[in-house]
Amino acid sequence: MSAAREASRVRGREPLTAPVEDYLKAIYTIGKGTGAAATNEIAQRLALAPASVSGMVRRLADQGLLAYERYHGVKLTESGRRAALRTLRRHRVIEAYLAEALGYQWDRVHEEAERLEHAASDELVDRMAATIGEPEVDPHGAPIPTKDGSMDETEYKSLADLAVGASGVVVRVADEDPEMLRYLGELSILPGKRVTVKSRAPYDGPITLGAGRQEMSIGPALAAHVLVAPVADRAGKRG
Amino acid sequence: MSAAREASRVRGREPLTAPVEDYLKAIYTIGKGTGAAATNEIAQRLALAPASVSGMVRRLADQGLLAYERYHGVKLTESGRRAALRTLRRHRVIEAYLAEALGYQWDRVHEEAERLEHAASDELVDRMAATIGEPEVDPHGAPIPTKDGSMDETEYKSLADLAVGASGVVVRVADEDPEMLRYLGELSILPGKRVTVKSRAPYDGPITLGAGRQEMSIGPALAAHVLVAPVADRAGKRG
DNA sequence: GCCTAAAGTTAGGACGTACTAACTTATTTC
DNA sequence: GAAATAAGTTAGTACGTCCTAACTTTAGGC
Numbered sequence: 122m123s124a125a126r127e128a129s130r131v132r133g134r135e136p137l138t139a140p141v142e143d144y145l146k147a148i149y150t151i152g153k154g155t156g157a158a159a160t161n162e163i164a165q166r167l168a169l170a171p172a173s174v175s176g177m178v179r180r181l182a183d184q185g186l187l188a189y190e191r192y193h194g195v196k197l198t199e200s201g202r203r204a205a206l207r208t209l210r211r212h213r214v215i216e217a218y219l220a221e222a223l224g225y226q227w228d229r230v231h232e233e234a235e236r237l238e239h240a241a242s243d244e245l246v247d248r249m250a251a252t253i254g255e256p257e258v259d260p261h262g263a264p265i266p267t268k269d270g271s272m273d274e275t276e277y278k279s280l281a282d283l284a285v286g287a288s289g290v291v292v293r294v295a296d297e298d299p300e301m302l303r304y305l306g307e308l309s310i311l312p313g314k315r316v317t318v319k320s321r322a323p324y325d326g327p328i329t330l331g332a333g334r335q336e337m338s339i340g341p342a343l344a345a346h347v348l349v350a351p352v353a354d355r356a357g358k359r360g
Numbered sequence: 361m362s363a364a365r366e367a368s369r370v371r372g373r374e375p376l377t378a379p380v381e382d383y384l385k386a387i388y389t390i391g392k393g394t395g396a397a398a399t400n401e402i403a404q405r406l407a408l409a410p411a412s413v414s415g416m417v418r419r420l421a422d423q424g425l426l427a428y429e430r431y432h433g434v435k436l437t438e439s440g441r442r443a444a445l446r447t448l449r450r451h452r453v454i455e456a457y458l459a460e461a462l463g464y465q466w467d468r469v470h471e472e473a474e475r476l477e478h479a480a481s482d483e484l485v486d487r488m489a490a491t492i493g494e495p496e497v498d499p500h501g502a503p504i505p506t507k508d509g510s511m512d513e514t515e516y517k518s519l520a521d522l523a524v525g526a527s528g529v530v531v532r533v534a535d536e537d538p539e540m541l542r543y544l545g546e547l548s549i550l551p552g553k554r555v556t557v558k559s560r561a562p563y564d565g566p567i568t569l570g571a572g573r574q575e576m577s578i579g580p581a582l583a584a585h586v587l588v589a590p591v592a593d594r595a596g597k598r599g
Numbered sequence: 600g601c602c603t604a605a606a607g608t609t610a611g612g613a614c615g616t617a618c619t620a621a622c623t624t625a626t627t628t629c
Numbered sequence: 630g631a632a633a634t635a636a637g638t639t640a641g642t643a644c645g646t647c648c649t650a651a652c653t654t655t656a657g658g659c
Contacts, residue, residue: 138645138646140645140646140647141645159606159607160606160607160608161605161606161607169646169647169648170647170648170649171606171607171608172607172608172609172647172648172649172650173646173647173648174607175607175608175609176608176609176646176647177645177646177647180645180646191607191608191654192606192607192608192653192654192655193607193655194607219484222461222491223484223487223488223491224487225487233480233481233483233484236479236480236481237476237479237480237484239479240475240476240478240479241472241475241476242472242475244472245458245462245472245476248462248463248464249462252461252462377615377616379615379616379617380615398636398637399636399637399638400635400636400637408616408617408618409617409618409619410636410637410638411617411618411619411620411637411638411639412616412617412618413637414637414638414639415616415617415638415639416615416616416617419615419616430624430637430638431623431624431625431636431637431638432625432637433637
């Protein structure tokens with residue numbers, strides 16, 4: 122490695138730029154913490170040209186945030202993982218705070234948090250978290266990393282994977298699209314809601330759900346974004 | 361004017377970048393709204409080289425935010441003034457919110473707001489303002505521009521200009537330096553406090569103040585940053 | 600195992616914002 | 630009003646991030 126590149130790697134703890142934080146967050150969520158992320162996946166998630174990603178991941182690797190092997194994707198280093206979790210914590214605490222303290226609807230928090238996460242200090246985020254009682258999940262049910270950089274990584278089944286007749290409690294909606302969130306809200310498919318799969322039509326057909334006294338049908342693409350914790354069935358439940 | 365430059369001026373209502381907002385804010389506060397600002401003043405306020413300012417003001421003039429005449433400083437256009445006031449409103453509402461809702465001390469709000477002002481949406485700022493009861497001043501006593509872009513431009517005397525024997529109510533501390541603010545806080549020279557000038561030493565010497573039951577001396581440089589509304593003297597006041 | 604499609608990279612350029620060094624214009628002083 | 634100083638500008642460069650176009654490497658189908 123050249124002296125110049127070595128020097129750039131040694132460069133200390135300057136704050137990360139907003140694009141850098143976005144890359145790390147994207148890589149983290151693609152790789153679920155430790156897995157690898159492909160150039161095209163990163164490009165798609167960030168709505169950038171793949172060529173731009175190639176250039177950026179090289180710089181991030183030079184800074185010691187990524188392990189990068191040409192043509193074979195990237196993995197976060199320990200320092201990259203910490204930075205990603207810091208940003209993810211900011212994002213989710215801010216989302217929770219906007220909903221709890223400022224009356225935002227759950228379909229609006231993501232966009233606002235997407236900008237604020239790069240501007241808020243650690244202290245601000247900690248104060249927000251304290252003010253609303255140290256939440257453990259954001260308004261979509263996504264777990265909030267702790268200050269020391271650990272996060273609940275429980276993997277949940279989606280509603281699309283639940284067997285016919287099985288019940289579950291919605292724990293998370295794994296998508297930020299405001300339209301989708303509003304639609305789910307109308308159906309009152311929200312974190313905490315108990316649902317039962319009544320039937321599933323063949324050939325990727327609609328899934329019929331029971332939730333409280335209601336019954337409803339949703340497509341499999343939508344169902345795949347609704348994550349549930351399975352519960353044992355019992356009769357005479359209260360909605 | 362060339363076609364290319366004309367085209368760039370016509371470019372619509374894209375959101376302004378953070379540096380652009382900082383320039384406009386600086387120019388507004390230097391020119392007190394409508395006055396002119398010199399290149400070197402802007403450079404000093406933003407801690408930039410004068411050459412950088414020359415380049416930037418030309419771009420801002422191309423965008424119709426400034427009136428710029430080479431070698432003769434700049435003035436905000438109406439559109440520049442509106443943008444500056446929008447940023448100033450964000451900044452001061454955020455400061456007030458941090459202090460009121462999140463327990464920040466008055467010497468810490470400026471730094472945090474300096475970054476958040478570029479990331480917060482109008483909606484967020486309006487919600488913050490509503491949540492803390494539509495404040496009219498920030499924690500330092502600076503007036504908050506209204507949503508429709510007007511601001512109380514009352515000019516106050518500073519403590520350094522108050523005659524010996526005269527009294528005033530502190531309305532504002534016109535500086536953001538945390539050390540200065542903490543020091544004034546220790547002396548409890550805060551917005552709302554009533555003070556009386558007891559004496560003034562010659563040759564720019566210390567100014568002795570009475571405030572409540574206390575008496576204290578401060579230097580003229582510090583006094584110049586403390587703005588007061590004059591009040592008629594009366595005996596037997598309560599602190 | 601070869602060929603093609605998919606995935607990824609390099610080359611070259613643009614834009615916004617900053618810098619230093621060298622130059623020009625304006626202002627002050629005598 | 631000329632010289633000295635202050636204020637401001639241009640020229641040339643750097644850096645971070647993005648782009649498109651053209652090229653290279655990898656992986657999948659036969």
